[in-house]
Each structure stands twice: as structure tokens, then as C-alpha cells.
Amino acid sequence: MRTLVTGAAGFIGSNLVDRLLAEGHEVVGVDNLSTGRPSNLDVALHSDRFTFVETDVTLPDLRAVIGGVRPEVVFHLAAQVDVRKSVADPCHDAVTNVVGTVNLTEACHRAGTRRIVFAASGGSRYGEPPVLPVDENVPAHPCSPYAASKVAAELYLECFASMYGLSPISLALSNVYGPRQDPRGEAGVIAIFGSAMLTGRTTVIYGNGDSTRDYVFVGDVVDAFVRAGHAAASVTGTFNIGTGVQTSTTELHRLMCETVGCAEPPRYEGARTGEVQAIALDPSAARCALRWDPRTDMREGLRRTVEWLREVTTAPMEAGAALGGFDRNRR
Numbered sequence: 001m002r003t004l005v006t007g008a009a010g011f012i013g014s015n016l017v018d019r020l021l022a023e024g025h026e027v028v029g030v031d032n033l034s035t036g037r038p039s040n041l042d043v044a045l046h047s048d049r050f051t052f053v054e055t056d057v058t059l060p061d062l063r064a065v066i067g068g069v070r071p072e073v074v075f076h077l078a079a080q081v082d083v084r085k086s087v088a089d090p091c092h093d094a095v096t097n098v099v100g101t102v103n104l105t106e107a108c109h110r111a112g113t114r115r116i117v118f119a120a121s122g123g124s125r126y127g128e129p130p131v132l133p134v135d136e137n138v139p140a141h142p143c144s145p146y147a148a149s150k151v152a153a154e155l156y157l158e159c160f161a162s163m164y165g166l167s168p169i170s171l172a173l174s175n176v177y178g179p180r181q182d183p184r185g186e187a188g189v190i191a192i193f194g195s196a197m198l199t200g201r202t203t204v205i206y207g208n209g210d211s212t213r214d215y216v217f218v219g220d221v222v223d224a225f226v227r228a229g230h231a232a233a234s235v236t237g238t239f240n241i242g243t244g245v246q247t248s249t250t251e252l253h254r255l256m257c258e259t260v261g262c263a264e265p266p267r268y269e270g271a272r273t274g275e276v277q278a279i280a281l282d283p284s285a286a287r288c289a290l291r292w293d294p295r296t297d298m299r300e301g302l303r304r305t306v307e308w309l310r311e312v313t314t315a316p317m318e319a320g321a322a323l324g325g326f327d328r329n330r331r
């Protein structure tokens, strides 16, 4: 299969690239390296079936790239992913997440792409649903510019689908964790806790620790993308990709302490704007249409994440320096 992955140098995108290459597919990776790291593509760059193109999904260049490659399946993961940045600069968020998706979809239509698989945000698209785990029949209720931009991108995909028959699939992901999640970002609490614990820094919980999230391992998420890429044209629409299980931040902290072997209590600070209080996604529709299941038990997922964090985290020191293995300028 000839594929193109946007956001290829990011956390989920690079894991997806590796899986597609391992399965024998051709992959063109696109990324502007705004948050993605070239080092995430170290394995991929050894494959003669992988090509990396540094460009921005909002630019006309993208149309030339997609027109040249003519991918059968496009996995669209490039995005501004930080809720707090979306609150501080909603215009930038909208340009990347909405205009970028429209630009990409238009290019895919012209290039005859059979399927776009889009990384939607299940953790933010439903707001605070009355019943958990929430299913896809509950209307979207975005509570942050980030959530609104991801829902808007889903709507554009649906609009192009009805105009041109593109058969897109939006995977509404819950909170994804695992190897390559950047612990220096504002999102990705498991990577942030793990990195802090491994380098002797105090962990911070925003709010009282009672808020809950549905944590899903990146290997399982990548599996959902691959299944969506292979699914029949009749399978289209939005599918939740989560475990259906809520874990509170306090409980997560306890599990991380257990996994890392750390006894230091967290510091509590005020809750942050734009974040939901409780969420868990019902994955029944994906189970039925994609034959997808979250297979990785949370303790095993945390163990694999901490193992990776140990590899990239050197001696106890300041966050940036301790993660010196992440050299954004490496090719």
C-alpha cells in the first residue's frame, strides 16, 4: 500500500510510520518539525520504502507533494496538539488544524486518494458528557479552541466525503501514552510524571487529582490506524479509540510511582482552563467495524513507557538537559 503520514516525526505518527514499514508498505512522512523530532524517524530512515518531506500541511507545497506521491491512504496526524496553546492563540490552532486539514483533503481528492484516516480528539470532542463511557452518538460539545478545531476538521472531512466520496475515517483518540511521547510538552501526563520521577523532580497535579482520563497505549492506537487504512470503503465516520476505563490523576500518579519506584508525593496546583473533568470512551463501534480492541493492559503499557523513558533520561538534572538524546536538529 502506498501511504502518506502527516505528523510523521511526532509521537503517534512516528510509531505509525514504523508499523507501516514493518508491514511492508511504502510510506512518505510529512512534518514541519514544529514539535516532532527527526530522531523519532531514526529507524524509518534506514528503510528504502520511507521518504521524509519537511513541509507544512497548511502550505500549497503539500498539494504538490500529494499530487506527486498519489498515496492510496493518507493518515493525517499533523496538528497543533496543545490545549493551552489553543486557548492562548486560537487563530494559530485553527490555521494548523482546520485549514491544514482542508488543504490536505483537497489535495487528496485531486490525487485520487482512497481513504483519509484522521486523528480526531475523543478526549475533548464530547466536553463533559452526562454518561461515561461516552459513545459516538453523543453530539460533539467542544470546550476549548483545540477541541473545536478538531471537530471542525472532522466536519470538513465529512463534507468532502459527501461531495466526492472520499470515505474518511476519524479516530477519536482518548489520552494516548507510550514511547516517544515528549515529556517536555504540556500534554502527555504519563511522560511528564515519568520523566520528573526519573530525574528527581517534583510532580505537579493540576486540580485536586480527581479528574479522570481514559489512557490508551500507543501500540493499540497505531493498530487502529492500520485497521482503518485497510477497512472497506463502506466503513466511514467517527470511531472512538479508547479503553472505556476512567483513571483519576491521583490513581495514575500512584501507578507511576509503583512503576518507576518512587515515593515522593505530588504538589497540587490550580486546575487549568479548557480541560474536561472526566472522560472515558466507549470503543464498541471500533470493535465492531474495525475489529479493534485495546489489548495492552495499563500496567504493561506503563512499564514499556517507563523503560523507554529510562533509556532517554540520563543523570538527574534539569528537564531539557536530562533529555539530551532528543536533538531536534538531527536528520
Ligand SMILES: NC(=O)c1ccc[n+]([C@@H]2O[C@H](COP(=O)([O-])OP(=O)(O)OC[C@H]3O[C@@H](n4cnc5c(N)ncnc54)[C@H](O)[C@@H]3O)[C@@H](O)[C@H]2O)c1
Binding pocket: 006, 007, 008, 009, 010, 011, 012, 013, 030, 031, 032, 033, 034, 035, 036, 037, 055, 056, 057, 058, 076, 077, 078, 079, 080, 081, 096, 100, 119, 120, 121, 122, 123, 172, 173, 174, 175, 176, 177
Ligand atoms: N496524544 C494524544 O493523547 C492525542 C489524543 C487525541 C488526539 N491526538 C491527535 O493525534 C495527532 C498526533 O498527536 P501526537 O500526540 O503524536 O502529537 P505530536 O505533537 O507528537 O505530533 C504532531 C506532529 O505534527 C507536526 N506538525 C504540527 N503542525 C504541523 C504543520 N502545520 N505541518 C506539518 N506538521 C505539523 C509536529 O511537528 C508533530 O511532529 C494529533 O492530530 C493530535 O491532535 C492525540
